[in-house]
Amino acid sequence: MADIHTYDFAGKRALIRVDFNVPLDKETFEITDDTRIRAALPTIQHILKNGGSVVLMSHLGRPKDGPEDKFSLRHIVGHTAELLGVPVQFANDCIGEQADDMSAALKPGEVLMLENVRFHKRETAGTESFAEQLAKHGDVYVNDAFGTAHRAHASTTVVAKFFPNDKMFGYLLEGEIKAVDKVLNSDEKPLTAIVGGAKVSSKITIIERLLDKVDNLIVGGGMAYTFVKAMGGEVGNSLIEDDFVPMAQKIMNDAKAKGVNLYIPTDTIIADKFDNDANRQEVKIGEIPEGWMGLDTGSETSAACREIIASSKLILWNGPMGVFEMENFQQGTKDVANAIVEATEKGAFSLIGGGDSVAAINKFKLADKVSYVSTGGGAMLEYLEGIELPGIKAIRD
Numbered sequence: 439m440a441d442i443h444t445y446d447f448a449g450k451r452a453l454i455r456v457d458f459n460v461p462l463d464k465e466t467f468e469i470t471d472d473t474r475i476r477a478a479l480p481t482i483q484h485i486l487k488n489g490g491s492v493v494l495m496s497h498l499g500r501p502k503d504g505p506e507d508k509f510s511l512r513h514i515v516g517h518t519a520e521l522l523g524v525p526v527q528f529a530n531d532c533i534g535e536q537a538d539d540m541s542a543a544l545k546p547g548e549v550l551m552l553e554n555v556r557f558h559k560r561e562t563a564g565t566e567s568f569a570e571q572l573a574k575h576g577d578v579y580v581n582d583a584f585g586t587a588h589r590a591h592a593s594t595t596v597v598a599k600f601f602p603n604d605k606m607f608g609y610l611l612e613g614e615i616k617a618v619d620k621v622l623n624s625d626e627k628p629l630t631a632i633v634g635g636a637k638v639s640s641k642i643t644i645i646e647r648l649l650d651k652v653d654n655l656i657v658g659g660g661m662a663y664t665f666v667k668a669m670g671g672e673v674g675n676s677l678i679e680d681d682f683v684p685m686a687q688k689i690m691n692d693a694k695a696k697g698v699n700l701y702i703p704t705d706t707i708i709a710d711k712f713d714n715d716a717n718r719q720e721v722k723i724g725e726i727p728e729g730w731m732g733l734d735t736g737s738e739t740s741a742a743c744r745e746i747i748a749s750s751k752l753i754l755w756n757g758p759m760g761v762f763e764m765e766n767f768q769q770g771t772k773d774v775a776n777a778i779v780e781a782t783e784k785g786a787f788s789l790i791g792g793g794d795s796v797a798a799i800n801k802f803k804l805a806d807k808v809s810y811v812s813t814g815g816g817a818m819l820e821y822l823e824g825i826e827l828p829g830i831k832a833i834r835d
């Protein structure tokens with residue numbers, strides 16, 4: 439593989455797989471969160487500055503049957519041009535004569551955006567002939583789409599084989615890989631993982647893998663109650679996965695055997711219904727009355743988490759401590775976020791990775807106070823599970 443830091447882009451057309459799958463307003467098609475576009479700017483700007491031209495390819499949404507205006511990347515062109523400060527041309531299809539002519543005519547410093555690659559079913563099927571058509575647009579392939587690196591699609595993975603010597607990671611993808619590797623493979627200690635979220639079932643593989651790596655593992659969110667039940671506690675109407683009670687028990691045993699300090703919340707904020715305006719009480723976590731459910735962690739838990747996090751050198755956070763989307767049940771998640779910020783200020787490296795904890799850190803406006811916030815939800819989860827992501831492998835092979 440080549441290296442974006444040293445590669446000579448002069449006179450070359452760089453075909454960049456970006457993740458411009460941004461949320462759009464349903465009526466006006468205005469971009470409601472441009473984080474993903476901003477995240478790709480350093481790669482694009484670097485290539486333009488070094489005398490290259492750029493062809494941007496991405497998907498947007500999940501079109502089912504060919505082109506649909508609401509999933510058109512033309513809605514993104516204007517804002518991308520604004521952010522880049524250069525005009526962005528647009529090809530109405532990602533393959534075919536018009537797109538080929540436009541990419542062939544690109545001069546150094548020019549930018550072309552292709553229409554949604556998922557308007558062709560062969561994209562998600564990973565069809566080689568389709569990838570070959572995409573490959574025609576570039577002399578060099580740059581993958582900067584961490585959010586889709588876990589998909590073996592034509593534009594994320596298969597296309598790389600047409601650039602045996604001229605394929606590389608973009609800055610964003612490289613940064614994501616470095617951040618996870620720093621957390622999972624560095625010798626610094628203690629390493630603390632905070633794993634929350636709704637269900638044990640969706641985090642089980644990550645937890646098992648983390649048990650071999652971490653010094654402290656804090657379990658939070660809905661899945662904590664399955665652990666509490668495994669310990670014989672009363673959990674009322676809390677979210678429970680009965681099938682996973684034995685698994686929770688096994689995790690507790692494994693943690694002990696591996697010398698991992700497994701922290702299960704000790705108190706909780708309970709509610710008499712799943713509603714922000716429900717009646718609330720703070721109780722011991724194993725003493726939840728019938729008809730009540732735990733929707734957040736309590737103050738004793740926050741204090742304990744804060745202490746563990748404060749003594750950590752490396753911190754990985756995945757999944758909220760409670761139903762943080764509701765104002766009245768966000769405190770536990772906010773406390774953990776603030777504890778991570780404080781530890782980071784004192785020199786710890788903190789990685790916030792995977793879906794809802796990223797949403798939480800953004801909601802609390804603390805994203806710039808932690809070391810790294812991942813852009814890839816599903817991709818980050820699979821990476822943490824130890825799966826070699828096809829998009830990453832295709833560049834390295």
Ligand code: AMP
Binds near residue numbers: 635636658661733
């Ligand atoms: P995940 O996508 O698995 O990380 O789960 C995130 C979701 O878990 C968020 O939407 C939270 O509202 C939800 N969640 C967190 N704590 C609880 C809880 N105690 N009961 C029900 N859902 C929860």
